[in-house]
Amino acid sequence: MSQLLPFPPRLPLGEGFEALNTWLKTHFGGVFDTVGAVIDWSVTTLRDFLTDPQAAQLTALAALVLAAALVRARPVPVLTVVGTATALYVAQAAFALGNTLVNHAPPHLFLWAMHLFGQDSVDANLVIGIVALAALAAVAAVHRVRLPLVGAVTGGWLAAILCGWLLFDAVPGVIAQPTATLTMLLLTALAWAVAGWRLGVFSLVALTVVISIEQWDNAMATLALVLVASLIAVLVALPLGVLAAYSTVVSRVLKPVLDLMQTMPAFVYLIPAIFFFSLGAVPGVVATVVFAMPPGVRLTELGIRQIDREIVEAGEAFGAPPLKILTGIQLPLALSTVMAGVNQVIMLGLSMVVIAGMVGAGGLGNQVYQGISRNDGALGFEGGIAVVILAIFLDRLTAAVARRAPQARTATA
Structure with a gap:
């Protein structure tokens, strides 16, 4: 009887699970590293945008919204603008090509936008976003496609820029956390546009509470x-x-x-x-x-x-x-x-x-x-x-x- 296996026998499920994890880590470690890097970059980028939005990021976001709205109606010009802007963004990130192009252009064409955020130099990424936004608006105007939406997006972008100027420069010291206030106003505007004024008012009050208890970041x-x-x-x-x-x-x-x-x-x-x-x-x-x-x-x-x-x-x-x-x-x-x-x-x-x-x-x-x-x-x-x-x-x-x-x-x- 002592030579018989015990009943029920022990199943090594835990050991098998650990062995499978080790095998996957050994053979596909590079894949997991790449996936982890992409996820970490996505979370970090979105977190930085929400905690400290920049004018260049707001402009790129407005241009992306316009491109998504216009691509079905006029795919060729919209994709051309998006492809050119993407190439310029990549060239700027890799070789600082945008700085070279902007420095050879009359700087007063773009300094007004930088002054709104208290900067004395031109940001190449902001310039690329403004040009892309203007090009997409021009495509919509020429072909008369979704003009109310284009006006709302461009008007909202300009309002965000002016709001940033007001929070950072016009009333210094009055707003304790200007970047958090700007993001709060943007989220409130999104709630108002999507769900109506009730959620907009709730978002304004509730998100202000989050800022007040110093939990915004x-x-x-x-x-x-x-x-x-x-x-x-x-x-x-x-x-x-x-x-x-x-x-x-x-x-x-x-x-x-x-x-x-x-x-x-x-x-x-x-x-x-x-x-x-x-x-x-x-x-x-x-x-x-x-x-x-x-x-x-x-x-x-x-x-x-x-x-x-x-x-x-x-x-x-x-x-x-x-x-x-x-x-x-x-x-x-x-x-x-x-x-x-x-x-x-x-x-x-x-x-x-x-x-x-x-x-x-x-x-x-x-x-x-x-x-x-x-x-x-x-x-x-x-x-x-x-x-x-x-x-x-x-x-x-x-x-x-x-x-x-x-x-x-x-x-x-």
């Missing part, structure tokens, strides 16, 4: 981490949800995997994330993506499956290819359900803030964790209030986008 670090993680999760979840909606086999395979992802404790995701990416924001983003992705997959599949089959058959009868049916019929009609999934992804991402702070991701999660470890109720409470404000802001913003979906409008009508 931490809140923007958390917002950057959540937005990057949510974007990655949505980019992965949407194709998987579409595949699951088109294939019953894929749906059946994904269902237990998604169940496992949702039921496994979030701390478990940190083990391989730290092993592959060390400490910092990157493992926090990876763990957040894994934890928050399942609702995006499920609701994307649900949104496409619940579309009336007769509508799809009508598109097929008119000879529309499958890709056109997906992008022109199914996804627009399922947008309200898909946006509900995006909303859940963002909310679950915020729920991972404290856990991400425990592995060095920083932000509000770190504040809450320090409040717990130090028994500092004031610090933990302030961090928690800032998390709640961000959650309400993002929830109402995504809900407003969902309400504007064609399916939601039809149901309301």
